Amino acid sequence: MRLTLEGVAKRVGAATHLYPLDFALQPHAVTVLLGATQAGKTTLMRLMAGLDAPSQGRVRVDGEDVTGRSVRERNVAMVYQQFINYPSMRVFDNIASPLKLRGDLDRAALDRRVRELAGKLHIEPFLDRLPAELSGGQQQRVALARALAKQAPLMLLDEPLVNLDYKLREELREELSALFASGDSTVVYATTEPTEALLLGGYTAVLDAGEVLQYGPTAEVFHRPHSIRVARAFSDPPINLLKGRVAESGIQLAGEVRLAVRASADAPALEGDTPEAGVTVGVRASALRVRPRSGDVALTGRVELAEISGSDTFVHVAAAVGPLVAQLTGVHYFELGAAITLYLDPSQIYVFDARGDLLVAPQRPGAR
């Protein structure tokens, strides 16, 4: 199904929850809505579902105007943060309910379909229990199975894993990805977590303060954010941002650090720009290293804090160029206050102009 929003906005009283936006959802694929709390993700989803009507603009499904039509008249499946099931129905009947409503399956086919879904989501042993007798993760699996049973052309999931354990999230996210990929539905999935967007893949729309800032294939949005706002929203740990100015054949940062930025098809804007123009340099935490390679720029500073997560060590550094966070793979020990030199390959920086728009993105040797 093809869902398009044309000039859609949402105001509640004097407050604008969503500024006018045009948005065509990628059909038969997963779209992640990525943004902080209050960015407008839920508002946008409710408009897509027909739970709310927009203050202005049109909503179209396969070209047909459905703007005023309520959710009941549309074929939409939804999953929320809270685990919502029918408390008095057995798990089997919970999953079967949308199928019974449709009424086109005989008993054997219905039974088969419920068991198949329950099997995929690993809740088959609990079909005879009541939702209250299940753990949180199992309850959310029931809600997901019911939404999938509906086989609606549009499936909306609003932070469905946020109330679950970290490990359970990992497991369920993988199962969901596989289910989405094997199905035909257009899926919209809201999250506050950049890593979750990257793991789900598909397409990502970055939202901030009631605006859709960028929409495209997830990896592309991550690697080529159109603006500082997108780069900031789509980074975890937060992207390092350093003030600089354009100088001869490069960028001058604080602390006498100069980054040579090679002229490329990517960076014509920098070449032609007025000298002395203010720019912002973006450096992902993962682009900083403690072992130099040839061509690197050295950034000196002092260790303020080191956080070891096991797979990574996050080092917070008060550097001459400004505060930096480096994400180093594996376990590294640092003494607080110790002098440290971080190394950066200048081809791995982002450059944003004074308005915050992207001028230069990193070259990606590993990209295909």
Place this chain on the structure above:
Amino acid sequence: MARIELDLAHSYLPDPKQDSDYALLPLQMSFTDGGAYALLGPSGCGKTTLLNIISGLVRPSRGAVLFNGVDVTARSPQERNIAQVFQFPVVYDTMTVADNLAFPLRNRGVPPERIKARVGRIAEMLELSGQLNQRAAGLAADAKQKISLGRGLVREDVSAVLFDEPLTVIDPHLKWQLRRKLKQIHHELKLTLIYVTHDQIEALTFAEQVVVMTRGRAVQIGTAAELFERPRHMFVGHFIGSPGMNFLPARWRDGMLEVTGHTLRLAPALSEALRAAGEFTLGVRPEYVTLADERAEGALVAEVTQVQDVGTYWLLTARAGETLLRARLNPASIAPQVGEQVWLGVLGPHTCFYDRDQQLIAAGPEPQALRVSA
């Protein structure tokens, strides 16, 4: 402040018989005065029960809780002098930020000038100084949670401050800031902090010692590095790390290691250690699986089933025999394609071996971490 010692077990049932009847199986543990600890595990593992036993909200069905050597098992949280911070902000909306922070001190009759000094200091640490005279009602969720944290930390005389998933409602970016704040505050105030969470990143980055729990059992207590590089129990290997450790069934035969149809050479010391076990499980983290040359030493063949661009690295999934293996590959490398055959190195200094009871029996030589000192 206090050193806390536990020697106890707890069941919510009147007459527990088997292991599964216990919310907490018998455990002995001590928390050093001024240390930062995390209790980490999935829901239902017993971490909240343990926290409630430390605070005095739950009385253990067996054993005792000691604060500085004194048995406090029968005492209430007030008598134990415990401060607590919960998952959702607990603030008085009609009061100003300053009054909210001062509340626990006023309640205990601390003189006004001391209150003022302490509130000022805590507010500064949490970057709330500019909002001290504002009413709490109009503040955002993260500012409110900062107030909750501040109220937990404001008293100097507490035995310990207990946190129950305090950052759950906070957005990822703010989590970074608040975690950093908490760590700095711990350095400055030297309070005993115990932090309950299911989020490994929070636990590992916050605490000096992390207690990993599953099914009522504390399976390992250690630093982030120890838990990551030498998980003593397979559960720790699985639960810590994202994705967790890869596990492959393996066995020892004539000094060699048999795994997914390959026969790999073992270092003599390792071979000796594995000989007695016979059959066991090989564990290797995705971070330490390497792309290897064809038929390279310590490598096995696998078919690539998925390649994900996770932004800062490639996440490769490949099938080796019956097992799906994950590998985290450098973003600068050229990632293999789905369907391709690859050789993956699984034997290295970070490879661990587990017996039938999921306990660590052997591992590669001690890894050398990079050390930077002042």
